Every structure is written in C-alpha cells, then in structure tokens.
Amino acid sequence: MSRGHVLFIGAGPGAADLITLRGSRALGSANVVLHDALTDPALHDFAPEAQWIDVGKRGFCDSTAQTRINALLVQHAQTGAIVARLKGGDPSVFGRLEEELLALAEAGISYEVIPGVTSALAAAAATARPLTRRGNGRSVSLTTAMTQDRELRASRRADTEVFYMAGRQLATLSRRLLEAGWPGDTPVSVVSRAGWPDQLFSEHSAATLAAACVLHAGRPAVVTVGVGAAPLAAGEPTASSARLAQGHPSGAPSRP
Amino acid sequence: MSRGHVLFIGAGPGAADLITLRGSRALGSANVVLHDALTDPALHDFAPEAQWIDVGKRGFCDSTAQTRINALLVQHAQTGAIVARLKGGDPSVFGRLEEELLALAEAGISYEVIPGVTSALAAAAATARPLTRRGNGRSVSLTTAMTQDRELRASRRADTEVFYMAGRQLATLSRRLLEAGWPGDTPVSVVSRAGWPDQLFSEHSAATLAAACVLHAGRPAVVTVGVGAAPLAAGEPTASSARLAQGHPSGAPSRP
Numbered sequence: 001m002s003r004g005h006v007l008f009i010g011a012g013p014g015a016a017d018l019i020t021l022r023g024s025r026a027l028g029s030a031n032v033v034l035h036d037a038l039t040d041p042a043l044h045d046f047a048p049e050a051q052w053i054d055v056g057k058r059g060f061c062d063s064t065a066q067t068r069i070n071a072l073l074v075q076h077a078q079t080g081a082i083v084a085r086l087k088g089g090d091p092s093v094f095g096r097l098e099e100e101l102l103a104l105a106e107a108g109i110s111y112e113v114i115p116g117v118t119s120a121l122a123a124a125a126a127t128a129r130p131l132t133r134r135g136n137g138r139s140v141s142l143t144t145a146m147t148q149d150r151e152l153r154a155s156r157r158a159d160t161e162v163f164y165m166a167g168r169q170l171a172t173l174s175r176r177l178l179e180a181g182w183p184g185d186t187p188v189s190v191v192s193r194a195g196w197p198d199q200l201f202s203e204h205s206a207a208t209l210a211a212a213c214v215l216h217a218g219r220p221a222v223v224t225v226g227v228g229a230a231p232l233a234a235g236e237p238t239a240s241s242a243r244l245a246q247g248h249p250s251g252a253p254s255r256p
Numbered sequence: 257m258s259r260g261h262v263l264f265i266g267a268g269p270g271a272a273d274l275i276t277l278r279g280s281r282a283l284g285s286a287n288v289v290l291h292d293a294l295t296d297p298a299l300h301d302f303a304p305e306a307q308w309i310d311v312g313k314r315g316f317c318d319s320t321a322q323t324r325i326n327a328l329l330v331q332h333a334q335t336g337a338i339v340a341r342l343k344g345g346d347p348s349v350f351g352r353l354e355e356e357l358l359a360l361a362e363a364g365i366s367y368e369v370i371p372g373v374t375s376a377l378a379a380a381a382a383t384a385r386p387l388t389r390r391g392n393g394r395s396v397s398l399t400t401a402m403t404q405d406r407e408l409r410a411s412r413r414a415d416t417e418v419f420y421m422a423g424r425q426l427a428t429l430s431r432r433l434l435e436a437g438w439p440g441d442t443p444v445s446v447v448s449r450a451g452w453p454d455q456l457f458s459e460h461s462a463a464t465l466a467a468a469c470v471l472h473a474g475r476p477a478v479v480t481v482g483v484g485a486a487p488l489a490a491g492e493p494t495a496s497s498a499r500l501a502q503g504h505p506s507g508a509p510s511r512p
Contacts, residue, residue: 013371015278016277017278017281018276018278018371019276020275021280022271092385092387092484093386093387093388095386099390101384102489112381112384113380113381115269115274115381116373117266118377121348121349121371122371124346124348124349125346125347125369128357128368130348130349130351130353131348132348132349132400134352138399139398140349140399141396141397141413142395142398143396144388144394157397158397158413228348232358233361
C-alpha cells in the first residue's frame with residue numbers, strides 16, 4: 001500500500017517570488033496542495049496540474065479547523081499522493097506545524113519540512129532596519145501577542161521584539177508594552193503585507209502605536225519594537241505618518 | 257554620473273536552493289558579487305558573468321575587515337555597477353547589515369534588501385522540531401552567544417532560544433545556560449550546516465551539551481534550547497548520540 005508523502009513548504013511572507021527554489025520545486029512535485037489563506041495565488045503556476053485546496057483559517061485559530069486540516073493531510077497522503085502543505089512564512093514559526101506532524105506520525109506517513117522566510121525578516125528587509133545591531137542589538141525575539149484564550153500579552157525579552165498577529169489590537173499592545181517596561185519613546189515599526197508590492201510601513205513609539213490601527217486595518221502586520229525598529233542614523237528621514245513602499249519590483253523601498 | 261545600486265541578498269542558510277526566487281533573480285542582474293565565505297559556490301550559476309569577490313570573514317568579526325567590505329561596496333557601486341552583496345542566512349539577522357547600509361547612505365548610493373531563510377529556521381526544518389508550540393512555546397529568541405569582546409553569554413529570554421555562532425564554545429555555553437537558570441534537563445539540539453546535504457544533528461540537554469563539540473567541530477552550528485528543541489512526542493525516536501541526516505535531496509530527514 002502506497003502511503004504518499006507530505007511536504008511542508010514555507011511559502012515565505014508574501015509575494016510568490018519570496019518562496020525558496022527548493023520550496024518551488026517541491027511544490028511542482030505535488031499532486032495535492034493544501035494552502036493557507038494568505039499565500040500568493042501566483043504560486044499556482046508552480047503546480048498547475050495539482051488539486052489546490054484552501055484550508056486557510058481566518059481570524060483566530062480554531063482547533064476544529066486544525067483537526068480538519070490534519071485529517072485532510074492524512075486522507076490525501078493515504079491515497080498515495082504527494083501532498084504539499086503550503087504555509088505562509090516559515091512552517092516552524094507560528095505555523096501550527098506541531099499538530100500536523102503529530103497527525104502524520106500517528107498515521108505512519110512520511111514528511112519533510114522546507115523552511116521559508118518568516119515575516120519578521122521581510123519586514124526588516126522592507127524597512128532596511130536590521131533586526132540586530134552591533135553592540136546594543138544582540139537578540140531578537142519573535143512572539144505572538146495573542147494567547148490561546150485570546151488575551152493579548154507583551155513582554156520585554158530581547159533587544160528587538162517582533163510581535164506577530166497583533167494587527168487588530170495595536171492600542172492594547174501599546175498599553176501592554178508600557179506595562180512590560182518598554183519606555184514610551186521606544187521605536188516601533190509596523191509593516192503590513194511585508195514582501196508584497198502593496199506593503200505599508202509606518203513608524204511610531206511604544207506610546208503612540210495605537211495610531212497605526214487605521215492605516216493597517218484588515219492587513220496582516222508585524223510589529224517590531226526596540227533597537228531593530230530604530231532608523232539607522234539621525235540623518236535618515238523619519239516620518240511620523242505612514243510611508244508607502246515605492247512599488248519597486250522587489251517590494252523593498254530603495255534608499256536613499 | 258551613474259552611481260550603481262547595491263542589492264543585499266539573503267543567500268539562505270546553506271545549499272544554493274534555499275535562496276529565494278527573488279534573491280536568485282536579483283543575483284542574476286549583478287555585475288559584481290561580494291559574497292560571504294559560507295555561501296554555496298553553486299550560486300555562481302545564477303550570475304556566471306559577474307565578477308565574484310570573496311569577502312568572507314573567518315572566525316571572529318573584525319572591524320578592519322568590515323571597513324574593507326564597506327569600501328568595496330561603495331567603490332564598485334561608484335563605477336555604476338549593480339553590486340550584489342550576498343550574505344549567508346538573512347541579511348537582517350547577525351549580518352552586520354547596519355554598517356554596510358550606513359556606508360552606502362553616506363556615499364549616496366541606493367540599495368535594497370532581499371530577505372533570506374535564517375539558519376534557525378533551517379535547523380528547525382531539518383529536525384522537524386517546530387520552534388513554536390501550542391501553549392508552551394509562544395516565543396523564540398535568536399541570540400548571538402558571543403559579545404563584541406569575545407565573551408560568551410547566555411540568557412533565558414524566551415520559551416525557545418536559538419544561539420548563533422556558539423559552535424566553538426559549547427562547553428562554556430552549557431555552563432552559561434545553567435547559570436542563566438535553564439534546568440539541566442532542558443532539551444538542546446545542535447545542527448551544523450543546516451540546510452546542506454551533509455547537515456548533522458545531535459540532541460543533548462543543557463547539562464550535557466559539551467559532548468556536541470567533537471561531532472560539530474569546525475562546522476557552523478546553531479544551538480536550539482528549550483521547548484523548540486524537544487522531540488514532538490514521547491513515541492518519537494530520540495538518540496543521545498548523533499544522527500546523520502539521511503542524505504535526502506532536500507537535506508531534511510524524512511520521518512517516520
């Protein structure tokens with residue numbers, strides 16, 4: 001009995017060309033593709049003959065939805081198919097990979113994991129603000145602001161802290177950052193749809209972050225706090241209002 | 257006067273096929289490529305006509321070497337060339353990007369940054385151990401264990417902590433982890449040359465990490481500590497000794 005195989009593929013943070021070559025080739029080998037809501041439809045071109053199934057969970061993670069995804073993975077692999085599980089960003093970072101791997105292990109189905117660019121890295125690239133800095137930026141923490149019971153927490157763990165999935169609650173995040181001990185004037189940058197041609201970038205402080213809510217409404221955003229959110233030098237133009245990415249083909253604003 | 261342009265490109269953690277499509281295309285547009293020591297020679301194929309210059313700094317970072325790289329970037333761009341600055345992993349994470357961006361800004365040279373897969377993500381993929389876990393694995397910290405004055409420090413910032421550039425001092429790191437409050441039986445995994453066909457993976461605890469030193473000697477390694485280093489379930493085979501990746505084309509061990 002042929003059991004198939006599952007390829008977990010990090011699609012990268014946005015536009016199709018941020019997938020790795022290894023990921024794009026693995027996608028091309030798939031018979032069935034189970035993909036997140038936020039992966040670029042242009043990725044279809046790598047596997048035009050495959051059956052594409054949208055398993056995106058919008059809003060909060062829902063364990064019923066996760067159970068359904070696990071079942072679909074097992075089901076399709078048991079027909080002998082090569083199944084690509086295409087995940088936004090990197091599968092190992094806030095990708096609910098654990099549950100899916102356990103379901104496959106239980107069913108005796110083989111798998112492999114192909115990494116991808118996680119959105120914190122795309123946000124840093126888009127704003128040309130390195131997450132690490134010599135001397136005072138030696139650690140970066142990637143955190144989900146949202147707990148399982150839909151509470152929002154903040155912390156002050158590292159020199160640079162990147163919050164995922166905080167876009168809907170920026171006013172609360174601002175309060176929590178101050179409570180966690182970040183000074184009010186700590187630099188904070190918000191990038192929504194990092195890596196896409198329509199990415200948006202705005203800069204704030206821990207105290208004024210709430211203002212970002214309107215600009216980035218309804219768009220997946222990462223919030224970078226601390227050293228890695230600071231402009232590089234005093235001479236660099238900073239704007240308290242939003243800046244639109246310049247529509248450069250790479251999606252990255254060109255400087256200076 | 258034509259001023260050229262600099263493309264910072266994350267080459268990914270290892271093998272050439274872990275570069276992004278965007279990165280590979282940008283590389284193909286370059287006249288000159290300044291590359292780190294650890295980038296895959298197979299990347300040459302994307303820019304066979306370009307002038308390739310190895311600017312790799314072996315061992316500890318050296319500010320003289322960094323000054324030379326900054327000067328080369330400016331020099332080549334000022335001839336009007338498209339210069340690719342190919343960096344291992346992701347440019348924004350422990351890539352010394354800040355210094356190079358400042359040098360270009362000072363010289364009035366435009367640039368963009370294309371993200372890449374940082375090695376912590378490749379190590380997680382290779383070992384099929386997600387860095388985040390539901391419930392108890394909500395934050396990941398990426399840290400360099402080495403300070404500017406070549407001291408080794410450890411911390412306990414996040415549920416999962418990934419140490420870069422610690423491969424030469426695993427015995428010291430083990431001591432520092434215990435001093436930082438990690439229990440002796442905390443799971444620790446070491447992956448060297450993550451993402452390459454010859455990647456090696458071994459698992460330890462915070463107390464026994466020193467044993468990894470011989471196996472990974474002379475190979476760039478990332479050390480993952482905490483929740484994200486733990487095997488997924490009790491049933492998963494664990495080995496106290498080293499496991500060799502199975503030489504799978506993707507470099508990722510296939511399970512079960």
